[in-house]
Amino acid sequence: MDPQRRRGLTLGSSILATPRSFDPCMPTFFDTGSKYHTAWRRCFDDEIAGRDALSTALINNAALFRSQAQPFVDAWLATAEPHAQPAVAACVFKLIMRSLFGVTNPDDVPEGLVAAVVAFSSTLGTLGTVVPSWSHDFPLCGVTQTKYQEPARHQLAAFLLAHCSADAPRDDLKGAPFSWARMAAECDVGAPQFVQSVVDAILFAGVIGTTTLVHLSALPRLRGVNKPRWPTRVAAQAPQPSRDAYQAMYRADSTAWILEAVRLQPPVQSTGKLLPTDERCPFMRGDVTLPRGSSVVACLYYASVDKAAWGDDADAFKPGRPKERHLNWNGPFGGDAPRKCPGEQLSFELGRVMLDGWMGSKHAEVESVAA
Numbered sequence: 001m002d003p004q005r006r007r008g009l010t011l012g013s014s015i016l017a018t019p020r021s022f023d024p025c026m027p028t029f030f031d032t033g034s035k036y037h038t039a040w041r042r043c044f045d046d047e048i049a050g051r052d053a054l055s056t057a058l059i060n061n062a063a064l065f066r067s068q069a070q071p072f073v074d075a076w077l078a079t080a081e082p083h084a085q086p087a088v089a090a091c092v093f094k095l096i097m098r099s100l101f102g103v104t105n106p107d108d109v110p111e112g113l114v115a116a117v118v119a120f121s122s123t124l125g126t127l128g129t130v131v132p133s134w135s136h137d138f139p140l141c142g143v144t145q146t147k148y149q150e151p152a153r154h155q156l157a158a159f160l161l162a163h164c165s166a167d168a169p170r171d172d173l174k175g176a177p178f179s180w181a182r183m184a185a186e187c188d189v190g191a192p193q194f195v196q197s198v199v200d201a202i203l204f205a206g207v208i209g210t211t212t213l214v215h216l217s218a219l220p221r222l223r224g225v226n227k228p229r230w231p232t233r234v235a236a237q238a239p240q241p242s243r244d245a246y247q248a249m250y251r252a253d254s255t256a257w258i259l260e261a262v263r264l265q266p267p268v269q270s271t272g273k274l275l276p277t278d279e280r281c282p283f284m285r286g287d288v289t290l291p292r293g294s295s296v297v298a299c300l301y302y303a304s305v306d307k308a309a310w311g312d313d314a315d316a317f318k319p320g321r322p323k324e325r326h327l328n329w330n331g332p333f334g335g336d337a338p339r340k341c342p343g344e345q346l347s348f349e350l351g352r353v354m355l356d357g358w359m360g361s362k363h364a365e366v367e368s369v370a371a
């Protein structure tokens with residue numbers, strides 16, 4: 001375990017030092033070089049995100065994953081307002097339960113748990129996650145934790161321990177049988193603590209990240225209601241494509257389209273690390289050396305539209321930019337970054353299957369006429 005929490009994740013430039021909403025085992029606080037993080041990553045990579053059934057579903061252009069996901073996507077598209085955040089979050093969560101934890105029957109996921117997860121990923125739930133630690137003393141932050149975060153965190157942990165566990169009685173098993181106790185022992189923590197750390201990663205990175213990808217980065221463009229981030233500057237420099245142009249570009253190459261939407265509206269906005277060695281800061285006239293152990297933060301939001309890196313048309317929506325330059329699932333520390341997102345392929349395919357469903361549905365057309 002990494003009791004010193006020598007790593008902070010930052011979102012929207014708020015530094016999370018010791019928020020009470022997360023267990024100290026939450027990956028957010030991993031020191032990437034620590035024994036705990038290395039063991040946790042191995043368990044998560046090999047036994048959860050990389051478990052055999054999911055890896056098989058994701059090969060061959062994710063053909064099996066797509067067929068498994070289709071009934072969930074159809075149910076999502078049949079809801080009254082599929083573009084609304086709660087509907088997107090509920091579908092993302094059920095797909096994560098299906099693909100990561102092997103819960104094949106959507107009715108096995110209690111409605112109360114789905115509602116709690118939707119609340120967790122709402123604006124107020126997310127606020128409780130990203131505010132700096134000191135502001136947790138303000139009443140609003142306490143409320144967001146108890147009302148919007150704790151129910152999802154605790155209900156999901158209880159569900160996984162009761163229904164997705166190798167130790168669960170056969171009749172109680174609703175998903176894949178995970179060996180929580182063994183993974184926890186490998187990380188040198190108790191099973192409930194380990195499960196909670198996985199739950200926090202799933203809710204925070206998986207549900208909020210992927211919901212944001214679909215609901216904020218992508219759908220507003222396909223619906224023709226996207227607003228530029230910096231209205232004045234962007235409107236002057238890069239006129240917004242029309243909805244039909246966005247849809248035509250999506251049909252031409254959905255992979256390039258999603259990468260470009262995520263570049264301009266990153267679902268995870270910043271990433272940081274502790275410097276393993278002294279390093280010269282490239283900013284502030286370049287004459288400051290940051291000592292080893294400094295916490296450095298890269299803002300993906302701004303890095304992804306830096307003209308020096310992306311060219312003068314950095315603000316424009318132009319699918320097909322060099323893939324290796326995209327920062328979204330890696331942070332700026334390269335494809336082998338110690339905390340490179342282990343859910344990259346899953347979250348990409350999850351977003352794509354939902355967006356493909358949307359594009360093939362009446363919603364794309366109806367909105368075309370109505371707008």
Ligand code: HEM
Nearest residue numbers: 027201205206209210267268271272328329339341343347
């Ligand atoms: C099913 C969906 C997802 C899962 C299961 C997932 C899982 C995770 C986990 C467990 C980590 C922490 C890794 C560690 O500490 O070693 C992580 C980090 C990260 N994820 Fe994901 N993620 C998902 C979706 C996304 C999405 C949609 C994005 C953005 C496009 C994203 C971007 C990132 C980034 C940038 C990091 C590194 C954060 C940092 O270094 O501070 N993830 N993810």
